[in-house]
Amino acid sequence: MEYIPNIVFFVLLIAGIVLFTLNVKKIRRNILIGKPVDRNDNKSERWKTMFRVAIGQSKMVTRPLPAILHIFVYVGFIIINIEVIEIIIDGIFKTHRVLSFLGPLYTILIASFEILGALVFLGCLVFFLRRNVAHINRLRSKDLDGWPRSDANYILMLEMSLMAAFLFMNAADFRLQTLQFSHYNLGLSPNAFPISSHLASLYGNASIPSLVMAERSTWWFHILGILAFMNYLPYSKHFHVLLAFPNTYYSNLNAKGEFTNLSSVTNEVKAMLDPTFIPPAAAEPHRFGAKDVHDLTWKQLMDSYSCTECGRCTSSCPANITGKKLSPRKIMMATRDRLEEVGKNMDKNAGKFVEDGKSLFGDYISGEEIWACNMCNACVQECPVNIDPLSIIMDLRRYQVMEQSAASNELNMMMTNIENNGAPWQFSPSDRLNWAIEN
Amino acid sequence: MSNEPIHVPTMAELTAKGEVPEILFWVGCAGSFDDRAKKITKAIVRILDHVGMKFAVLGAEEGCTGDAAKRAGNEFLFQMQAMNNITVLNGYEVKKIVTGCPHCFNTLKNEYPALGGNYEVVHHTQLIQGLLDAGKIKLQDGANKGKKITFHDPCYLGRANEEYDAPRSVLEKLNAELAEMERSRENGFCCGAGGAQMFKEAEKGEKEVNVERTEQALELNPDVIATGCPFCMTMMTDGVKHFNKEEKTKVLDVAELIASQIHK
Ligand code: SF4
Ligand code: SF4
Numbered sequence: 001m002e003y004i005p006n007i008v009f010f011v012l013l014i015a016g017i018v019l020f021t022l023n024v025k026k027i028r029r030n031i032l033i034g035k036p037v038d039r040n041d042n043k044s045e046r047w048k049t050m051f052r053v054a055i056g057q058s059k060m061v062t063r064p065l066p067a068i069l070h071i072f073v074y075v076g077f078i079i080i081n082i083e084v085i086e087i088i089i090d091g092i093f094k095t096h097r098v099l100s101f102l103g104p105l106y107t108i109l110i111a112s113f114e115i116l117g118a119l120v121f122l123g124c125l126v127f128f129l130r131r132n133v134a135h136i137n138r139l140r141s142k143d144l145d146g147w148p149r150s151d152a153n154y155i156l157m158l159e160m161s162l163m164a165a166f167l168f169m170n171a172a173d174f175r176l177q178t179l180q181f182s183h184y185n186l187g188l189s190p191n192a193f194p195i196s197s198h199l200a201s202l203y204g205n206a207s208i209p210s211l212v213m214a215e216r217s218t219w220w221f222h223i224l225g226i227l228a229f230m231n232y233l234p235y236s237k238h239f240h241v242l243l244a245f246p247n248t249y250y251s252n253l254n255a256k257g258e259f260t261n262l263s264s265v266t267n268e269v270k271a272m273l274d275p276t277f278i279p280p281a282a283a284e285p286h287r288f289g290a291k292d293v294h295d296l297t298w299k300q301l302m303d304s305y306s307c308t309e310c311g312r313c314t315s316s317c318p319a320n321i322t323g324k325k326l327s328p329r330k331i332m333m334a335t336r337d338r339l340e341e342v343g344k345n346m347d348k349n350a351g352k353f354v355e356d357g358k359s360l361f362g363d364y365i366s367g368e369e370i371w372a373c374n375m376c377n378a379c380v381q382e383c384p385v386n387i388d389p390l391s392i393i394m395d396l397r398r399y400q401v402m403e404q405s406a407a408s409n410e411l412n413m414m415m416t417n418i419e420n421n422g423a424p425w426q427f428s429p430s431d432r433l434n435w436a437i438e439n
Numbered sequence: 440m441s442n443e444p445i446h447v448p449t450m451a452e453l454t455a456k457g458e459v460p461e462i463l464f465w466v467g468c469a470g471s472f473d474d475r476a477k478k479i480t481k482a483i484v485r486i487l488d489h490v491g492m493k494f495a496v497l498g499a500e501e502g503c504t505g506d507a508a509k510r511a512g513n514e515f516l517f518q519m520q521a522m523n524n525i526t527v528l529n530g531y532e533v534k535k536i537v538t539g540c541p542h543c544f545n546t547l548k549n550e551y552p553a554l555g556g557n558y559e560v561v562h563h564t565q566l567i568q569g570l571l572d573a574g575k576i577k578l579q580d581g582a583n584k585g586k587k588i589t590f591h592d593p594c595y596l597g598r599a600n601e602e603y604d605a606p607r608s609v610l611e612k613l614n615a616e617l618a619e620m621e622r623s624r625e626n627g628f629c630c631g632a633g634g635a636q637m638f639k640e641a642e643k644g645e646k647e648v649n650v651e652r653t654e655q656a657l658e659l660n661p662d663v664i665a666t667g668c669p670f671c672m673t674m675m676t677d678g679v680k681h682f683n684k685e686e687k688t689k690v691l692d693v694a695e696l697i698a699s700q701i702h703k
Contacts, residue, residue, distance in 0.1 A: 062626070257599025258549035262514045266554065269518040289512065318629040318652070323645030372642035375510050375634030376594040381625055394510070401512030411511050414638040418516060422502035423468040424638055432466070433498040435477040436447040436484075 009091040016227035023234035030343040034298030039250040046249045054248040059384040069123040076120035083113050087223050096183045110192040118195050121163040128156045138311030143330045148309055151236050162225045169218035170196035172211045181208050237309040244385045247306035250299055251386040256377045259394055289398025292359040293339045303387040304336035313379035313389055324372040328379035328389035334364035361396050370396045449498040450531045460495040463533045467540040468503050469669035476669035482698035483539050483563050489701050490575040500527050504546040511635035525556035535559045537566045541595035541668045562596055564606040564667045564693050571612055577702040583613040586662040589620055592627035593668035606667050606693050618659045628652050630674035637670050653678025664690045
């Protein structure tokens, strides 16, 4: 009987890990339906980019307040996970504070967890107020209506409760130590509890059994909350806490102005210009540009799962700022939504996608959006996790023009001019040097 | 001054004489045909002549780089243009190119190599910076002294190719007051012409992008909005007209500012 809590703990832990692994695998499979693109060159530059952008948060600094708060939450999140190691050992082996033999080091560790925990709490609280009370356009935007807005709030509330549980657990523990009760009496320095020793007074004159109860329930809440958090990630924009690292590692390292070269087109153009040129046979019939998520590359799909929905892209987008329908954040969210739908379709049909009559272009993203883009790269520059919304817009335009011939009349006129007289306007090529001789 | 006819050598002419220019000046479609941009083209030529740099243009053999076609989604047309241009450029064994337009600059520099066109490509503000640093351009002081100038970063020079300093370092030589807009350099704000928008009506919205950008510039109440792109030139000029500020605020290319101050 006495080991039941430990067995329950062990089963929940394993279940949590298995479920998480399955969900991550599904996301991996969804990402890999994308087309190949080589992002394995120049490894040292890639590591540097990851260190700078993901670990060093270098692109957050342009907005100092959220940057500092985010650092609290991010550093706190990572460091407090060390505490989880102890919790897991304690949970399985029925020990209490198994790492306390570390002595002074343990004091330092617990004390810093407490301070970080309080900072995480503070950070999340301010974030929560920014989202729900302050008037910040990118957080108020209709892009976030419905699930995305709730998602953000759920996570913030969960993180605040986790941190509160952690601190109140320590507070009860601290009180039990002072009372020198049973195995709680580890003789830890009060310095280990810089925050919770103050919270302990909130327990008033609680009896020993109720203090034990408080300590145990917050302990369980904390670890179950962490397992829940982990399993919530794959359904949330918070998956970025994991994908930010690979996503920045696989960043596009070329100049932002260099748009991809379509080699399938190159072959056809070469054949047109030189009749003796024999294009290499294509492995599968291809589509020019992208109509659906299958036509995008795995990196573009990984981008969609890495998006934090922060809206920095949209708040710097000239089209969006001037009231156009285009929002680069929405482009990323739409791509993820469609990819999730395609993934569920595959789940239902034994891993194979069955045509559902829908597509990314048309059902999720409209012509009005993609044609409003200035291709100015402001969104790409802003994104804190190096997402490239512009590349998706470009591929959707390619499909519209090369497969659907759906360019506007004005654009068709411009292209006809280039084709016929080598300039986007109706001038004769022989007049190209007139500027030199005219007054 | 800038409207006098000038003699501009073509590659065909030089080759016939057995001569090789130091640099090819890629004029671009706007620089060749747009009345306002032609003045920028002439300013660049004046600077090249002033320093005695031997250059040539392609003239009738130059064709649109295909930038707008590519960004409108027509990769076929882009590659047709690119391959035709590459055939011409490689035929003349061109090594170094200066462009008067960030779009031509970006396309030639970044997108032609994959199709067999490998050249050293510089934007005219980079070339001018080099010439100034080498002490080759003698500037008369005066004309712009004490004036307030703000530089509008063209997206395809700035973010697309991370060149923010060359135009500014050139402008510093004018002894003017350089003022920065709130959105500048990495955070620069598009003029509204990029991504083939130059050639179409904007989508439905509350405002034109160029009006928004010009408003940002006019907040500084500058004497000059300087830029380095013929499309930004059109957009910002229209924007200044929209606010009836053309008396106070001129829109000028970096090349024009320098050309107006070189010793005869
Ligand atoms: S590239 Fe397009 S989507 Fe991105 S900021 Fe510029 S206009 Fe907006
Ligand atoms: S694409 Fe990047 S900048 Fe835009 S919302 Fe997503 S994470 Fe934020």
